[in-house]
Amino acid sequence: MSPTDELIPMLKKLRLSGVLQSLQLRTQQAVDDNLSHSEFLFRLLGDEVERRDSKQLSQRVRRASFEHARTLEDFDFHFNASVPKAKVLELGTCAFLERHDNVLIVGPTGVGKSHLAQALGHRACRAGFSALYVGAHELLMQLRAARGEGSYDKRLLRFTSPDLLIIDDLGLRGLTQDEPMDLYEVVRQRYERKSTVITSNRSIEEWPPLFGDPLMASAAMDRLLHHSHVLVIEGDSFRNPPPTRRRKPSAAEAR
Structure with missing residues (x-):
């Protein structure tokens, strides 16, 4: 069993299973760029924070x-x-x-x-x-x-x-x-x-x-x-602007 396989139940228990989405990428990056342990952890957890923020935003927009x-x-x-x-x-x-x-x-x-x-x-x-x-x-x-x-x-x-x-x-x-x-x-x-x-x-x-x-x-x-x-707010309607304010078609659209 690989270390990653052993990590999966631990991450799930900690509700950090999303970390697995970028774990391999960040591990390879740490090796290639010779990152310190703290920098590797910072980037890995930063990915998880962004993922959660994005998910929460999507939920708020959907509920709105x-x-x-x-x-x-x-x-x-x-x-x-x-x-x-x-x-x-x-x-x-x-x-x-x-x-x-x-x-x-x-x-x-x-x-x-x-x-x-x-x-x-x-x-x-x-x-x-x-x-x-x-x-x-x-x-x-x-x-x-x-x-x-x-x-x-x-x-x-x-x-x-x-x-x-x-x-x-x-x-x-x-x-x-x-x-x-x-x-x-x-x-x-x-x-x-x-x-x-x-x-x-x-x-x-x-x-x-x-x-x-x-x-x-x-x-x-x-x-x-x-x-x-x-x-x-006053003025013309966006949906039905007067002829003088309507967008002229481009040359490609006119063909």
Whole structure:
């Protein structure tokens, strides 16, 4: 039995079986470069740390349930001059998550609100925070169904526990029945504990009527706007730009 064969059960017991993926390579490197024992161990364990970090990031991204794989790196800041690039990049540092601030992104359809929201979510995952993306209608529909099934508290916890909750397209449709109270409860429980990103086609001034009751609207908006960053985006739609702004095909594409 080789030394490596004897190592396998020990590494598994220590939950370090991933080390085997680079053990042979690092051993050969140690021989070729005449590495010290400590340098060999440092590089071998460094591989394991990178592997685990990568696995954990993949898990956080998967659990976030993003609609699309969006990043700040692939956002076209030149398309709409109203996008505050410096502010967006500052938010991309995820410092707002440490402070439990909110980010409210408003503007017409197609200007990149969902892209920016999910890109901030991806940055949060990369920084080690938990995130969850959900459409406003889906969030409220899940809470309504949970109330009927007697699992409301458990379902509410799904939306109040992530470090970052992204609610997309708030106000696309009016709120009915218990939906205003459900939305308020999400806002209330996350206030100054977790961060929330909300996108909407409606201006901030149009949000209070969504809650129906003026007192509830005041309480919800007071919490949302306190410690918040409001991004107002205007301009053309990325999906349907005017003819003068459409990308011209390359010579190869024109053939």
